[in-house]
Amino acid sequence: AHFTMMVVGESGLGKTTLVNTLFTTELSPAKNYNKRHYKQLDKLTEVEIIKAELEEKQFKVKLTVIDTPGFGDYVNNRDSWSPIVDFIDDQHEAYMRQEQQPQREEKTDLRVHACLYFIRPTGHTLKPLDIEIMKRLGTRVNLIPVVAKADTLTQNDLFLFKQRVREVIAAQGIRIYQPPVENDDEASAEHARMLTDAIPFSIIGSTEDVQTPDGRVVKGREYLWGVAEVENENHCDFRKLRSLLIRTHMLDLISTTEELHYENYRQQQMET
Amino acid sequence: AHFTMMVVGESGLGKTTLVNTLFTTELSPAKNYNKRHYKQLDKLTEVEIIKAELEEKQFKVKLTVIDTPGFGDYVNNRDSWSPIVDFIDDQHEAYMRQEQQPQREEKTDLRVHACLYFIRPTGHTLKPLDIEIMKRLGTRVNLIPVVAKADTLTQNDLFLFKQRVREVIAAQGIRIYQPPVENDDEASAEHARMLTDAIPFSIIGSTEDVQTPDGRVVKGREYLWGVAEVENENHCDFRKLRSLLIRTHMLDLISTTEELHYENYRQQQMET
Ligand SMILES: Nc1nc2c(ncn2[C@@H]2O[C@H](COP(=O)(O)OP(=O)(O)O)[C@@H](O)[C@H]2O)c(=O)[nH]1
């Protein structure tokens, strides 16, 4: 299978770490951040493509991760969403043209199946830039908002923050990915509801093995006051996100992209 | 004494909490953040003035805290530093005019004695907006950079982040407040060096009393994996910052503002 995922969010929100944690492979070497500090008050965001071949248990997936370095980092971020939004549309465009070829050889297909949008864990609510881009992403791709660096928020902070984020998403009419509820199987319907209730997923990312005070070795972030564990469901929703992306919903993410989003794009092109 | 402090940084960096923690008084009620979410793509930052009368032990201080709501929160933050920079200059201007009055009655003096700049704890380095405003603040006011929400960073992350922030500050020629080293008293010279070495101060803020796993009641943030303590010097530099602001260096902060910064301003005005 070929699964293409995009990670969108300002730098320093743990996107690279989360991707590495999700797929427990080293996808990108340590980046050089010094380049970003000469005056780049208006520079547009670029899109970076990283390919990897994964073997998650017995399941071989060709994973492409699209990173968006510099998004939202500048003094003026007006239109910083354009390269990202254009990239998504361009993949539908490219696929459409290949489909129209008389001789349909191996198509390269970089249509984005899932877009993880990283929300800064301020404890208040979404920023204007978050809203601007999420509106534009939601109509084009399976948008999955996540609360980045969720170990910044206490249990109560996190509960209130998620609630406020959900309210703004609803109020602003932002379309997000809904795991479909199939009513034939109560267990999977229950699973889908549990996933939906958790959105935006709280994320803690780490590729380091650390030891908890009670002696277990886990992937986590080791603070002087304790260990924030990636795979502990009381600490964050990482396992829910991973199960959605790689286990239970990968095929749905791929098919909704190829059927729903692609068809929307084709129709819009035919109308214009 | 009359001490005027300014807190500058994007919303959600814990500025209000830190001020409350510093002076253990309730300075501002819970803010209403919903107003900030209609399209404010270009709105300029306003400056909000909050007065309080403090009694920190036997020492009565008239504290004014100047908050900068909305700074850096918009899609386009170009010139978002202007209201803040203008405010600082305006106080020197106002004082200068009062001084020039033949009849010098009670002057209102809102000259800013210390400006705490809150740096987002990305783990990478300073953002372009941080650099732009810190350069302009450093030449006008006693600028004290702090690493906000330092409980986001592990010990190693924090060490590297502080180092990188210091490098950028040096490379960009940003002027920050230096606690003066008086050579007559080895203990206070040592104290001044220790403060200087810790800058940017790492901050954890909280007005809540929580219980640590080993049974102590402290001001801190209670996570499922442990308690990040405000007044534990291994957890953050809060005590160093508090000692600098309220105990050891308040008089130096006031006098450098009245002598150095005010005189600089007066001279610049006379030359133009
Ligand atoms: N508190 C916290 N820090 C994290 C987390 N994930 C990554 N980090 C740290 O955040 C910094 C930036 O991470 P990185 O993955 O490079 O972010 P990116 O710029 O969004 O790709 C690094 O210092 C990481 O160690 C997390 O879940 N919680």
Ligand SMILES: Nc1nc2c(ncn2[C@@H]2O[C@H](COP(=O)(O)OP(=O)(O)O)[C@@H](O)[C@H]2O)c(=O)[nH]1
């Ligand atoms: N992780 C962490 N969160 C904090 C800290 N201080 C405050 N917060 C939380 O951050 C959120 C915003 O704090 P607030 O003081 O209103 O930030 P302001 O907008 O900069 O004034 C609240 O949910 C606070 O509980 C801190 O030191 N560490």
